[in-house]
Amino acid sequence: xxxxxxxxxxxxxxxxxxxxxxxxxxxxxxxxxxxxxxxxxxxxxxxxxxxxxxxxxxxxxxxxxxxxxxxxxxxxxxxxxxxxxxxxxxxxxxxxxxxxxxxxxxxxxxxxxxxxxxxxxxxxxxxxxxxxxxxxxxxxxxxxxxxxxxxxxxxxxxxxxxxxxxxxxxxxxxxxxxxxxxxxxxxxxxxxxxxxxxxxxxxxxxxxxxxxxxxxxxxxxxxxxxxxxxxxxxxxxxxxxxxxxxxxxxxxxxxxxxxxxxxxxxxxxxxxxxxxxx
Amino acid sequence: xxxxxxxxxxxxxxxxxxxxxxxxxxxxxxxxxxxxxxxxxxxxxxxxxxxxxxxxxxxxxxxxxxxxxxxxxxxxxxxxxxxxxxxxxxxxxxxxxxxxxxxxxxxxxxxxxxxxxxxxxxxxxxxxxxxxxxxxxxxxxxxxxxxxxxxxxxxxxxxxxxxxxxxxxxxxxxxxxxxxxxxxxxxxxxxxxxxxxxxxxxxxxxxxxxxxxxxxxxxxxxxxxxxxxxxxxxxxxxxxxxxxxxxxxxxxxxxxxxxxxxxxxxxxxxxxxxxxxxxxxxxxxxxxxxxxxxxxxxxxxxxxxxxxxxxxxxxxxxxxxxxxxxxxxxxxxxxxxxxxxxxxxxxxxxxxxxxxxxxxxxxxxxxxxxxxxxxxxxxxxxxxxxxxxxxxxxxxxxxxxxxxxxxxxxxxxxxxxxxxxxxxxxxxxxxxxxxxxxxxxxxxxxxxxxxxxxxxxxxxxxxxxxxxxxxxxxxxxxxxxxxxxxxxxxxxxxxxxxxxxxxxxxxxxxxxxxxxxxxxxxxxxxxxxxxxxxxxxxxxxxxxxxxxxx
Numbered sequence: 001x002x003x004x005x006x007x008x009x010x011x012x013x014x015x016x017x018x019x020x021x022x023x024x025x026x027x028x029x030x031x032x033x034x035x036x037x038x039x040x041x042x043x044x045x046x047x048x049x050x051x052x053x054x055x056x057x058x059x060x061x062x063x064x065x066x067x068x069x070x071x072x073x074x075x076x077x078x079x080x081x082x083x084x085x086x087x088x089x090x091x092x093x094x095x096x097x098x099x100x101x102x103x104x105x106x107x108x109x110x111x112x113x114x115x116x117x118x119x120x121x122x123x124x125x126x127x128x129x130x131x132x133x134x135x136x137x138x139x140x141x142x143x144x145x146x147x148x149x150x151x152x153x154x155x156x157x158x159x160x161x162x163x164x165x166x167x168x169x170x171x172x173x174x175x176x177x178x179x180x181x182x183x184x185x186x187x188x189x190x191x192x193x194x195x196x197x198x199x200x201x202x203x204x205x206x207x208x209x210x211x212x213x214x215x216x217x218x219x220x221x222x223x224x225x226x227x228x229x230x231x232x233x234x235x236x237x238x239x240x241x242x243x244x245x246x247x248x249x250x251x252x253x254x255x256x257x258x259x260x261x262x263x264x265x266x267x268x269x270x271x272x273x274x275x276x277x278x
Numbered sequence: 279x280x281x282x283x284x285x286x287x288x289x290x291x292x293x294x295x296x297x298x299x300x301x302x303x304x305x306x307x308x309x310x311x312x313x314x315x316x317x318x319x320x321x322x323x324x325x326x327x328x329x330x331x332x333x334x335x336x337x338x339x340x341x342x343x344x345x346x347x348x349x350x351x352x353x354x355x356x357x358x359x360x361x362x363x364x365x366x367x368x369x370x371x372x373x374x375x376x377x378x379x380x381x382x383x384x385x386x387x388x389x390x391x392x393x394x395x396x397x398x399x400x401x402x403x404x405x406x407x408x409x410x411x412x413x414x415x416x417x418x419x420x421x422x423x424x425x426x427x428x429x430x431x432x433x434x435x436x437x438x439x440x441x442x443x444x445x446x447x448x449x450x451x452x453x454x455x456x457x458x459x460x461x462x463x464x465x466x467x468x469x470x471x472x473x474x475x476x477x478x479x480x481x482x483x484x485x486x487x488x489x490x491x492x493x494x495x496x497x498x499x500x501x502x503x504x505x506x507x508x509x510x511x512x513x514x515x516x517x518x519x520x521x522x523x524x525x526x527x528x529x530x531x532x533x534x535x536x537x538x539x540x541x542x543x544x545x546x547x548x549x550x551x552x553x554x555x556x557x558x559x560x561x562x563x564x565x566x567x568x569x570x571x572x573x574x575x576x577x578x579x580x581x582x583x584x585x586x587x588x589x590x591x592x593x594x595x596x597x598x599x600x601x602x603x604x605x606x607x608x609x610x611x612x613x614x615x616x617x618x619x620x621x622x623x624x625x626x627x628x629x630x631x632x633x634x635x636x637x638x639x640x641x642x643x644x645x646x647x648x649x650x651x652x653x654x655x656x657x658x659x660x661x662x663x664x665x666x667x668x669x670x671x672x673x674x675x676x677x678x679x680x681x682x683x684x685x686x687x688x689x690x691x692x693x694x695x696x697x698x699x700x701x702x703x704x705x706x707x708x709x710x711x712x713x714x715x716x717x718x719x720x721x722x723x724x725x726x727x728x729x730x731x732x733x734x735x736x737x738x739x740x741x742x743x744x745x746x747x748x749x750x751x752x753x754x755x756x757x758x759x760x761x762x763x764x765x766x767x768x769x770x771x772x773x774x775x776x777x778x779x780x781x782x783x784x785x786x787x788x789x790x791x792x793x794x795x796x797x798x799x800x801x802x803x804x805x806x807x808x809x810x811x812x813x814x815x816x817x818x819x820x821x822x823x824x825x826x827x828x
Contacts, residue, residue, distance in 0.1 A: 063661070064699050113408070113478065220776035221754050222792060 045094030047127075049120040057118070058125030065112045065122065074129040077197030079109065083178040084276075085130035096123045132180045138269035140262070145270025148263050153255065161274060166231055168215060169252060170199055174276025184268045188259075191252035202226060203245040204236055212236075213251065305371045306437060307420040310467050314533050320766075321807030323369040326415050326462040327677060328804070331596040332530040334679040334763045336805035340812040341827060342767030346781045346791040349825050352813060353391035355384070357820035362759075362800040366415040366462065366677075367815060367822070368423075369806035374815075375437065376822065377413040381427045383435055389808035391824060395440035401428045406456020408478040412800075414528070414675075415462035417470055419490045424470045426459035432472050432488055444493035448474060448486055454520060455479025462528045466538070466569055469496055473525030477543035477561075477589065480520035485540055485565070487572060497572030501525060501542045501560045509559040513545075517554035522546030523561040527591040527675045532607065535624060536569045539596070539609065543589040547703040548669075549657040550585075557582040562590045564611065566626060576626030580613045582648065585656050586639075586698060587669045588615040594623075595680050595687060597743055601629060610743045612678055612689040614671030615639070618746045619647075632746030634739055635672035635693050638665055657700035668696030668734075670757065677761030677802035679770065684784050686740040686749055688770050692757035694734030738762060738772060738782060750787035754778070760816070761802025773799030777818050779825070795823060 049058075063072060069079030076082065085091060089099040100119050103111040112119065149155045158169035165172075175184070186193050195201075204212045204224065212234060214226035224244065225235045229251065259267065308324060316324045320337035327334050341349060357363050361379035368375045374388040381399035386392060405411065405428040417424045422434045422443060430451040434443040451457045457476045464471045469487045477483070483501035488494065501523040503510040513521055522545050529540035545554055545561035562581040567574060580590045595610040601620070609623040616637040620630035628647025633640075639655040655665045672691050679688045738752040756775040763771045769790070770782040777795035782788060797819025805814045815824045 060661075060699075063697065064701075110410070219755055220794070220796075221774060221778045221780075221789075222794060 045092075045097070047093035047097070047120050047123050049117060050124050054121045055124045055128050058121035058123070058128075061114060061118050061122050062125050065114060069108070071197060073194060074126065075194070075196040081196075082126055083129050083132070084174060085177065087130075091127070091130065093120075093123050093127065096126055100126075129178070131177055132183070133176045133178060133272055134275075136181050136272065138181050138184075138265070138272040140265035140267070140269030142266070142269045142273045144263075145266035145268065145273075148259065148267045149270055152259070152263070153267065158252070168227060168229065168231060170196060172271065172274055174274060176272040176274040177276055179271075181268055181272055184271050185264070187252075188264055188267065189254060189256040191254060192248070192250040195249040200246070200249045201251045203243075203248070204241055205243040205245075206236065207240050207242050215251070216246075308370060308418045308437075310419065310465075313419070313465065321369075322371060323367065323804045323806050325368070325417060325464065326366050326528045327530065327593055328763075330466075330531040330533065331680075332593045332677070333595060333682075334593075334677045334761065334802060334804075335681055336763060336765040336767075338805050338807065338812045339766040339768075341765065341769065341805070341814065343769060343783055343790060345827060346767070346769055348827055349781065349791050349793075349814070350827075351793070351823055352826040353824050355386060355391050355822035355824075357817070357822065359820050361820075362410045362412050362798075363817040363820050363822070364412045364414045364460075364800045365817060365822075366802055367804060368416050368418055369804070369808070370418065370437070372808045373437075374806075374808075375416055375418070375423055377415055377425060379413060380411045381413055381425060381433075383416065383423060383425060383440065385437070385440060387808075388806060388813065389811070391822075397435045397440040397442065399425070399427050399431075399433060402451075405429055405458055406451060406479055407458040407460060407475060412460050414460060414801075417463040417465040419465035419468075419470065422490060424463040424465060424472075424490070426461060426463060426472050426474075428458050428460065430457050430459050430474065432459075432463065432470065432486075432493065434470075434490070434493060446488055446493035446495065448472065449484075454481045457481050459526075461526050464529055464531060464538070465490060466531050466533070469569075471529065471538055471540075471569075473527065473529070473540060475524050475526035475543075477522035477524040477526070477546055478548060478587075479522075480546045481522060481524060482519060483521075483523035483525055483542060483561075485525045485538075485567065485572070487569075499565065499567050499572045499574065501563075501565065503559060509557075512556040512559040514553060514555035517558075520546055521554060521558060521561065522548075523558070523563075525591070526589075528593060530594040530596050530609075531569065532596060532623060535607070537575055537623070538567045538569050539594040539623065540565055540567070541590040541592055541594065541611075543591050544584050544587045548585075548587040549698055550700050550703045551583055552703075555583075558584070562588060562615075564590060564594060564609070564621070564626075566623065578619075578621055578626045578628060578647065580611075580617070580619065580649075581615045584615075585700075586615070586665065588613070588667075588671055589674075590614065591675055592673055593675075593677050595678055596623060597680065599744065601744060608743070610678075610680065610687050610741075612673045612687070612691070612739075612741065614667070614673055616667040616672035617649075618687075618689075618741055620743060620746065630744070630746050633672075634689060634741060634746070634748060635691050636666040637672070657698035659700055661697040661699040663695065663697045665698055666695045667692065668694045669698065670694070670696075674759070676759060677763070679762045679764040680743070681764035681770075681784055683766060683768070684740070684764070685743070686764075686784070687743050688762045688764055688784075689739045689741060690758045690760060690762045690772055691737050691739045692734070693737060694757050736774065738770060738787065740784075740787060752782055752787040752789065758799070760799035763803040763805065763814075765805055771803040771805075771814055771816070773801075773803070773816050773818055775799065779816055779818060779823065793823075793825070795819065795821075797821070 074082035156165035158166045202216045214228035218225040316329045359379045365377045374386040383397040385394040430448045433445045456479045487496040524543040545558040562584045563579040597608045609621045611619040616635045618634045641650045736754040736758040740749040760773045773779045777797045779793040781791040795818030801817040803816040813826045
């Protein structure tokens with residue numbers, strides 16, 4: 001194991017280095033000891049760069065190093081959604097530092113080429129977007145917002161909370177933890193403003209005269225796969241397609257003209273209250 | 279551009295169907311004479327680009343436009359590795375040699391894919407490759423295979439047994455920001471030519487030659503002029519010490535001129551040129567070196583004082599033909615900066631330049647072929663998103679192909695833009711900035727973020743070499759990371775980023791055959807004979823897929 005040079009984090013993490021080649025009879029116990037030591041050392045490491053200025057620098061660095069795979073706001077795409085606060089290699093500052101610094105073995109996640117300080121700043125930003133809504137409180141009526149979500153908005157047709165609801169739109173189980181109030185408002189009023197790569201809408205017109213609208217799931221030069229508005233998985237050979245339109249990337253209606261200002265405020269309050277499993 | 283339309287090419291060898299290669303009794307050694315005349319052995323693939331001209335053209339025509347629809351998988355080689363599989367195999371009389379990440383050589387029966395022997399080189403845990411622990415292939419001369427390693431060694435391995443014969447260190451791989459070697463060597467005469475990588479790490483580039491028999495170092499050409507050498511003053515201050523200009527891909531060779539042609543990478547730091555004012559020679563250039571001495575015969579710089587990471591590490595394609603009424607030795611080059619170039623390869627004279635993808639940065643060429651740049655395309659601290667092509671360029675390291683039958687150059691091109699961001703970069707020797715790294719240790723320039731896949735695409739482009747005119751384009755979903763190979767069967771093979779392996783009609787660009795590999799292609803195809811049958815091989819994901827007819 002090589003933990004690289006420089007940086008306070010490295011010096012602490014180096015304490016956790018363990019030999020990796022031992023007799024099989026001792027390997028399990030040794031591995032467990034190593035993991036515990038590493039976890040303790042990693043968990044103990046704090047991010048020295050957490051000021052608002054650091055987070056803003058981290059946001060810019062994220063655009064440079066991470067946005068192609070993880071989306072401009074960390075919403076995911078080719079890479080994992082980083083807004084849900086769940087990370088394969090752990091979500092502590094030191095664990096995220098290590099993931100960014102050295103990459104993720106067995107995945108396409110590479111080691112990021114940046115100074116140690118800048119890696120810490122990216123950690124600060126990732127932790128921020130993983131809990132963007134935690135410190136915010138919306139002012140609307142949560143109960144009224146829930147009613148608007150379920151009845152007038154019919155939001156569960158496309159979105160799910162827990163195991164209930166549709167799968168055409170992004171899951172909202174913990175959207176209140178992941179997204180701030182302003183983002184939630186913008187999503188309701190101008191849903192096309194930010195559409196995650198994995199939720200982009202397309203319209204497929206077939207040679208036989210059908211038009212199918214749905215969310216693009218995959219595509220190559222031969223075929224395209226989507227989830228249509230009735231929640232069915234569809235695949236089309238491009239040889240059978242007359243046109244694919246991508247100019248309206250969101251299927252969600254703009255609720256600014258559907259809800260009153262109070263209803264919008266209530267709905268934002270309800271969405272902001274969705275914090276997922278505690 | 280005034281172009282002479284009376285364009286003809288000399289073919290080094292007649293196009294024809296070769297006799298079947300024997301199934302056993304491999305015909306070693308592979309002499310320099312065989313390498314020079316590799317076009318006479320169309321059943322073999324004796325060097326990275328197929329021949330010294332780097333045409334990546336197969337003279338086999340058993341798979342052709344009439345029967346390619348029946349092409350199907352014959353065998354697989356399971357790479358079982360998470361790294362990008364960028365190798366171009368060699369094939370010598372029914373035996374395939376390929377590199378698998380990181381630095382393994384596998385010898386296979388080319389008809390069945392069964393492994394004959396494996397050579398494993400063990401790198402240290404940490405190496406300093408910028409873009410993956412990859413390797414692109416081998417060279418062969420005599421009975422020896424040659425491979426570059428991530429920790430900056432050249433190794434020679436016995437082609438019959440896989441036994442290591444010698445190992446020579448090129449450079450301290452930990453020096454400066456870190457060196458690595460990932461490209462395929464090129465063998466000629468009694469020597470092997472090797473390049474190195476590290477343009478993103480503040481290294482000082484070079485191209486080396488080693489004795490094929492012993493591994494003894496023969497010559498080094500420093501791609502950044504040293505004090506007292508011509509063009510030393512093209513780097514401000516002491517920025518030349520860490521200027522990059524690496525040589526991380528492979529090259530081409532003209533035996534008649536005894537000139538080695540090789541492309542060089544970006545200057546360092548990539549996106550911030552503040553402390554490296556000047557043209558930064560010989561970065562982003564093609565250099566022509568005497569094969570015996572390594573002395574510079576000429577150079578041409580595609581992108582002076584590059585600020586966009588537009589390496590000129592594409593494979594040079596050598597052509598002979600008439601230009602403006604004169605028979606010329608020519609070089610065709612589709613560059614990462616988005617322009618196609620035609621040069622005189624005896625003198626380096628600039629002849630033609632024309633963009634083959636969308637570009638925003640150049641107004642025109644002057645009489646000497648120097649680009650007149652449009653202001654406002656430089657990276658900014660806030661990021662600029664209006665520059666075409668992007669940092670991965672209109673072309674990158676992947677091979678182009680030239681067909682003497684269609685007289686077209688095929689380029690698997692990338693259409694995309696990026697955000698170019700200029701960040702503060704510490705001076706490499708004074709070391710003054712906010713970084714916590716030790717003084718003198720370079721930090722890395724920022725890479726540019728990419729846009730969503732829907733906002734970019736790829737295309738196989740057929741270019742008329744004398745004019746640079748585009749004859750046809752075949753569009754694909756994503757910018758590619760694979761190269762192409764034309765064949766005497768009238769086909770152009772390649773693979774997309776989604777893993778669609780395709781064969782196009784070389785005259786029209788129409789897709790005649792495809793296979794859904796469903797993983798990323800990071801390599802260029804080859805074709806060969808085994809058991810009297812023609813095969814086409816291409817890595818898709820971590821699997822080398824070999825196609826053939828019944």
